[in-house]
Amino acid sequence: MAFTYRFATEADVDAIVAIEVASMSSPWNKDNYLEAINSDHAFIMVAADGDNIAGFAVFYLTPPECELPDIVVAESYRKRGVGKSLMNEAIRQLKAHKVDTIFLEVRVSNTAAQALYSRIGFEEIGKRKYFYSDPIEDAICMSLHLEE
Numbered sequence: 001m002a003f004t005y006r007f008a009t010e011a012d013v014d015a016i017v018a019i020e021v022a023s024m025s026s027p028w029n030k031d032n033y034l035e036a037i038n039s040d041h042a043f044i045m046v047a048a049d050g051d052n053i054a055g056f057a058v059f060y061l062t063p064p065e066c067e068l069p070d071i072v073v074a075e076s077y078r079k080r081g082v083g084k085s086l087m088n089e090a091i092r093q094l095k096a097h098k099v100d101t102i103f104l105e106v107r108v109s110n111t112a113a114q115a116l117y118s119r120i121g122f123e124e125i126g127k128r129k130y131f132y133s134d135p136i137e138d139a140i141c142m143s144l145h146l147e148e
């Protein structure tokens with residue numbers, strides 16, 4: 001199946017929120033996504049399967065660094081390479097924005113996300129105790145240096 005990778009628009013926000021709410025214990029709300037879409041210092045990359053949104057990833061840009069606070073693939077689309085392609089498409093855009101390093105945090109129990117990040121080349125740079133609530137859990141901090 002061919003997915004299209006593009007920047008999110010306001011028209012995508014309801015679908016993004018539905019995926020987020022179904023997947024995350026402390027979900028972002030509609031305003032969080034609208035703010036990212038309308039900011040000069042953020043973007044949301046979406047994977048579209050025709051009219052359906054299969055997944056999305058949010059990036060906050062502070063060149064030469066950026067933060068990946070939220071990436072979700074809808075459950076029915078997981079383990080088909082969508083997360084990896086979302087990241088690779090976003091990395092192309094980040095390089096154009098003069099970003100050379102991505103930072104993120106991930107729950108220690110979230111082995112699926114850790115597998116995705118490791119596959120792309122992220123490395124562990126530290127841990128944050130009790131970083132998450134609902135449930136309380138430590139975070140692994142990871143970073144990826146983008147090659148020129």
Ligand SMILES: CC(C)(COP(=O)(O)OP(=O)(O)OC[C@H]1O[C@@H](n2cnc3c(N)ncnc32)[C@H](O)[C@@H]1OP(=O)(O)O)[C@@H](O)C(=O)NCCC(=O)NCCS
Nearest residue numbers: 071072073078079080081082083084106112113115116119
């Ligand atoms: C993490 C997430 C985005 C991965 O998306 P995805 O589209 O399923 O990932 P991909 O299919 O691109 O897989 C990327 C790699 O991770 C591996 N992987 C993905 N899910 C996995 C799992 N549950 N267990 C083990 N490995 C897994 C894949 O095998 C693949 O490795 P490969 O290239 O060696 O085959 C998805 O599981 C998700 O949305 N989870 C809920 C939200 C979440 O936890 N977000 C991250 C918050 S930090």
